[in-house]
Amino acid sequence: MATETNQQILLVKRPKGMPNEEHFQLVEGPIPQPGEGEVLVRTLYLSVDPYMRGRMSDRKSYVPPYPLNEVVTGGVVGEVVQSRAADLKEGDIVLAHYGWQKYAAVKSNQVRKLNPDLAPISTALGVLGMPGLTAYFGMLEIGRPQPGETVVVSGAAGAVGTVAAQIAKIKGCRVVGIAGSDTKIRYLLDELDLDAAINYRTTPNLKKALAEACPNGVDIYFDNVGGEISDAVISLLNHGARIPLCGQISLYNLEKPDIGPRIQPQLLITSALMKGFIVTDYADRFEEGTRQLAQWLRNGQLKYTEHIVEGFENTVKAFLGLFTGENLGKQLVKVAEPTKSSA
Amino acid sequence: MATETNQQILLVKRPKGMPNEEHFQLVEGPIPQPGEGEVLVRTLYLSVDPYMRGRMSDRKSYVPPYPLNEVVTGGVVGEVVQSRAADLKEGDIVLAHYGWQKYAAVKSNQVRKLNPDLAPISTALGVLGMPGLTAYFGMLEIGRPQPGETVVVSGAAGAVGTVAAQIAKIKGCRVVGIAGSDTKIRYLLDELDLDAAINYRTTPNLKKALAEACPNGVDIYFDNVGGEISDAVISLLNHGARIPLCGQISLYNLEKPDIGPRIQPQLLITSALMKGFIVTDYADRFEEGTRQLAQWLRNGQLKYTEHIVEGFENTVKAFLGLFTGENLGKQLVKVAEPTKSSA
Numbered sequence: 139m140a141t142e143t144n145q146q147i148l149l150v151k152r153p154k155g156m157p158n159e160e161h162f163q164l165v166e167g168p169i170p171q172p173g174e175g176e177v178l179v180r181t182l183y184l185s186v187d188p189y190m191r192g193r194m195s196d197r198k199s200y201v202p203p204y205p206l207n208e209v210v211t212g213g214v215v216g217e218v219v220q221s222r223a224a225d226l227k228e229g230d231i232v233l234a235h236y237g238w239q240k241y242a243a244v245k246s247n248q249v250r251k252l253n254p255d256l257a258p259i260s261t262a263l264g265v266l267g268m269p270g271l272t273a274y275f276g277m278l279e280i281g282r283p284q285p286g287e288t289v290v291v292s293g294a295a296g297a298v299g300t301v302a303a304q305i306a307k308i309k310g311c312r313v314v315g316i317a318g319s320d321t322k323i324r325y326l327l328d329e330l331d332l333d334a335a336i337n338y339r340t341t342p343n344l345k346k347a348l349a350e351a352c353p354n355g356v357d358i359y360f361d362n363v364g365g366e367i368s369d370a371v372i373s374l375l376n377h378g379a380r381i382p383l384c385g386q387i388s389l390y391n392l393e394k395p396d397i398g399p400r401i402q403p404q405l406l407i408t409s410a411l412m413k414g415f416i417v418t419d420y421a422d423r424f425e426e427g428t429r430q431l432a433q434w435l436r437n438g439q440l441k442y443t444e445h446i447v448e449g450f451e452n453t454v455k456a457f458l459g460l461f462t463g464e465n466l467g468k469q470l471v472k473v474a475e476p477t478k479s480s481a
Numbered sequence: 482m483a484t485e486t487n488q489q490i491l492l493v494k495r496p497k498g499m500p501n502e503e504h505f506q507l508v509e510g511p512i513p514q515p516g517e518g519e520v521l522v523r524t525l526y527l528s529v530d531p532y533m534r535g536r537m538s539d540r541k542s543y544v545p546p547y548p549l550n551e552v553v554t555g556g557v558v559g560e561v562v563q564s565r566a567a568d569l570k571e572g573d574i575v576l577a578h579y580g581w582q583k584y585a586a587v588k589s590n591q592v593r594k595l596n597p598d599l600a601p602i603s604t605a606l607g608v609l610g611m612p613g614l615t616a617y618f619g620m621l622e623i624g625r626p627q628p629g630e631t632v633v634v635s636g637a638a639g640a641v642g643t644v645a646a647q648i649a650k651i652k653g654c655r656v657v658g659i660a661g662s663d664t665k666i667r668y669l670l671d672e673l674d675l676d677a678a679i680n681y682r683t684t685p686n687l688k689k690a691l692a693e694a695c696p697n698g699v700d701i702y703f704d705n706v707g708g709e710i711s712d713a714v715i716s717l718l719n720h721g722a723r724i725p726l727c728g729q730i731s732l733y734n735l736e737k738p739d740i741g742p743r744i745q746p747q748l749l750i751t752s753a754l755m756k757g758f759i760v761t762d763y764a765d766r767f768e769e770g771t772r773q774l775a776q777w778l779r780n781g782q783l784k785y786t787e788h789i790v791e792g793f794e795n796t797v798k799a800f801l802g803l804f805t806g807e808n809l810g811k812q813l814v815k816v817a818e819p820t821k822s823s824a
Contacts, residue, residue, distance in 0.1 A: 192750070361745070364743065364745050364746070365743070368745065383745055383748055383749050384749075385749070386743075386745050386746050386749055389743065389745075389746055395742040395743065395746070396742070396743045397740050397741060397742055397743065398740060398741075398743050399738040399739070399740055400707065400708070400729075400732065400738065400739045400740065400741050400744075401743075401744070401745075402704070402707050402711065402726055402729050402732075402744075402755075402757075403707070403729050403732055403738075405726055405755060405756070405757040406726050406727075406728070406729055406757035406758075407535070407757065408757060409756070409757045409758050409759055409762050410756070410757050411754065411755070411756040411757075412745075412748060412754070412755045412756070413748070413752070413753070413754040413755070414745075414748040414749035414750065414751060414752045414753050414754075415749075415752050416752055419721075419752050
């Protein structure tokens with residue numbers, strides 16, 4: 139370990155429109171020394187997530203913008219390789235939030251210890267982590283699915299969409315997924331057992347296809363993408379429909395605000411509810427959510443898949459792939475194997 | 482009375498865009514005879530409301546379209562002039578829904594008897610009727626105002642807006658009204674005691690004026706109008722804001738769907754809630770709402786104003802005036818005086 143150096147990826151330029159490699163810089167430096175009460179964590183998996191795009195711009199969003207010339211922060215699963223904290227020891231696997239770097243020294247109270255016997259450690263970044271909880275609270279608290287209702291999920295093959303769609307199935311709904319490749323459509327139908335799935339890239343008339351897939355209209359629209367896909371779904375809402383507004387990935391890289399038909403008239407005549415949210419709105423209930431998701435996972439009622447890119451140097455590429463629809467399920471970067479076999 | 486004839490206004494052509502006199506026809510005919518269990522009602526006040534515009538088009542809305550060549554239906558306060566029902570007698574003042582006609586024979590269970598001693602009878606069409614209840618449930622059930630919050634009401638000088646704004650004041654909020662004439666602005670400030678009021682027609686930069694009037698951002702936006710006014714307000718939402726979507730009067734007469742900047746990104750980053758509603762969503766609580774509104778009225782906490790046009794033949798003109806902002810408060814047509822002095 140003494141001969142290895144740390145690597146970090148910094149945001150060095152704010153993207154306007156679609157980001158590219160030029161907005162980031164990979165830098166090398168010494169591996170940090172943990173202070174008293176800190177642990178040194180070696181990154182095993184790191185997370186790339188659509189919400190990070192918002193933080194790269196210099197404007198108000200859920201969370202403050204990333205500072206320039208600093209490490210892009212986000213979720214990480216790592217292994218404690220040196221401990222100066224009483225509550226963690228070498229070899230412990232932890233969930234941390236220090237982002238795109240190979241090593242970090244962090245206070246032990248800023249990480250959460252994972253139990254590798256309960257679930258594969260990478261799931262702490264996906265189905266049992268932030269994306270899974272996002273789906274859980276958005277679908278259950280805003281969507282409030284009732285048996286027999288029709289639920290449409292956009293971005294259905296992504297980290298959040300796959301979980302949201304399955305929760306609606308568990309609740310007894312007819313579930314229609316929208317995604318952007320035939321591989322994803324097959325996954326939604328064959329693996330997740332959705333009632334219908336529509337490839338928005340190859341369907342000539344999305345609204346017509348949706349109307350056919352939703353003969354009783356739409357009661358819940360779990361929206362990850364926004365834009366014209368949402369326009370089509372919103373035209374089919376039933377009275378009292380609910381729209382958990384989870385993401386708008388189709389708009390994140392536009393250089394100016396997108397325009398489209400105003401949706402208020404449609405929400406008005408259907409008494410529909412639309413609500414934006416961020417998972418931290420439900421922070422006081424994360425334990426409940428994680429417990430329920432883990433139980434569904436054990437029962438086999440909840441499946442997940444991960445799209446894993448190998449190698450720290452491919453982090454930016456993996457991040458950019460989120461916006462071109464490369465990933466099926468949760469997009470992760472695998473940075474290293476754990477020292478002990480705990481994954 | 483025997484020499485008088487009935488008059489009715491029919492919808493004879495569906496408007497595309499702004500309606501005009503050509504879409505309606507005033508017809509004369511015999512005064513109907515009440516059947517067993519029916520009463521003959523003579524119209525004293527009739528209501529013209531923005532929602533009626535939606536029903537004049539042949540498309541799905543809250544309520545079915547008006548049939549062509551039939552009377553435009555809507556709220557009426559009238560006097561029973563002949564009764565063949567045990568529960569009503571001549572001279573009783575009733576709220577009915579038979580619309581734009583001077584006389585109608587209706588089943589006694591389709592009207593509600595009013596007590597002229599409790600409040601002026603015309604208030605059953607305004608502050609104590611459908612518009613008042615719309616404001617009550619929209620503001621309290623969707624807006625959920627908390628003391629100290631900032632509330633913006635568009636269409637603030639209208640039948641619903643005046644009540645919504647005052648309820649927010651009663652609940653201890655800072656209330657900012659948007660309206661379209663200096664007379665209305667003075668009314669909002671001087672009579673209703675709002676904290677600020679903005680004339681959207683004369684303010685060069687609405688967003689800037691709103692930002693100044695809402696130094697702590699916007700927690701509730703009670704929307705009656707839609708369009709660019711809403712765009713400006715939505716740009717100022719606080720985290721957790723609520724938007725009761727009550728009307729979109731600026732859009733009702735457009736010939737095609739209006740386009741504008743998509744609002745989902747803003748709702749997303751603020752975890753805001755937007756909900757369409759129609760007063761009948763709360764039909765099982767009308768009694769509670771009416772009782773509370775009447776109590777505020779008696780206490781002097783709730784004021785109202787009516788914009789009264791005289792003469793049945795001016796009904797269409799009064800209706801069209803809703804879309805050019807003629808009315809301050811509830812727009813009514815006074816058709817006749819009661820036989821006894823009960824108004």
